[in-house]
Amino acid sequence: MISDDLDQLKKTAATEAAQFIRNGMVVGLGTGSTAKHMIRALGEKVRAGMTLRGVPTSQETAALAKQAGIPLLEADNRWEIDVAIDGADQVDPQFNLIKGGGGALLKEKIVASSAKQFIVVVDHTKQVPILGGSFPLPIEVIPFGWGSTAREIESLTKSRVVLRERNGGPFLTEAGHFIVDVHLDRITQPGELETALNLIPGVVETGLFVGRTDVLIIGTPQGVRTVHAPRK
Template sequence: MDAKQIAGEKAAEYVKDEMVVGLGTGSTVYWTIVKLGQLVKNGLKMKGVPTSTKTEELARSLGIPLIDINNAKKIDLAIDGADEVDAEFNLIKGGGGALLREKMIASLAERFLVVVDETKCVKTLGSFPLPVEIVPFGWQMTRNRIDGLGCESKLRTAGRAPYITDNGNFILDCGFDEIHDANGLNLELNRIPGVVENGLFVNMTDAIVIGRNRGKVEECLFCRERIQSSTHTK
């Protein structure tokens, strides 16, 4: 069992009966959703709020009941992956193209649980290019403004055409190298007209489950101020 599967399946243990759960997008949370599908078949009562059409299709194929975000009175727990996570629980997300919906659902959830394998844990964010979702209108002007913040951005493509998000927008993948002030950059990016949202998740994460090699999982449980970690053998 690889580290992604270990972390993803462990995260499913946090889901209890009658919960409304935000279902993330990506290769690690995929295993969470597969495990939840098994638990639902065995009697778990829950509803999911998907962060992408891809996740929606997967959840439906596994028999997980879904609810539209507009009909969810609350989201008890959101579970999602990350492209990078630092020691302060700040994240870079959006490699899968669903960053806007992921951030909306995470912000509405009472608790936000992140699942990653150990390769995603970094000292400083920035090795992974920061995704920024922008509107197509005047996108090159928007890119120029973003590059003025100290990065080199590239338009994400699908074949020869621009990649289109579930919301009908473009994504710029922005190379900042090292991001020492994630909160400041988050605010600066979102002040630029044409920027819809960016992939910095700052002061949002409540817990992290980290899948490690040799079948181990580390849980950093619901505490930004004091991380309590334990290692378990699978």
């Protein structure tokens, strides 16, 4: 099955990402299907004697890390994160990302921005020539007045904005916020769009990760490719 093949590519790439981790590091642990493979690979390193501590980006990730035997830092710590490893829903040729399909974009961005190095792991289908189109842009908003916030987003982007739902009601993030998904055909200036969206009252954070990726690890049918971003 194609999905099984893609999952194997994710696993291979995530295992490669785990090779960047050294003894004594504090590691930011992403959320999602690719991150699960990475957490299992790190758990094997811990069982083999490596010392490391993790900062999870979701309750799901925290539970997986504990199962894998990875010690975790408390959420209210002032972290010194050496490396954060996470997946992405889309990545463009400039290493800009769309993230947030799993709803953990706020914590993911906090952890990524706190890390000395941010490693992104994807399978080859996540690479796109330009962000947008096949995947909507998630934006985390506060529930109060979310409809007005969504209207402002629609006005700015000239695009359809849809409230994410689950089990017949609004999807709630771990911080108690809503997510709206913005259906944009093309995001030609992701940095400018990220800045403009964050100026709208009610917007907590966007799923645009611009200029943050240091290393991109791609699982392909021909093998794993590791690409370093140009110097920032």
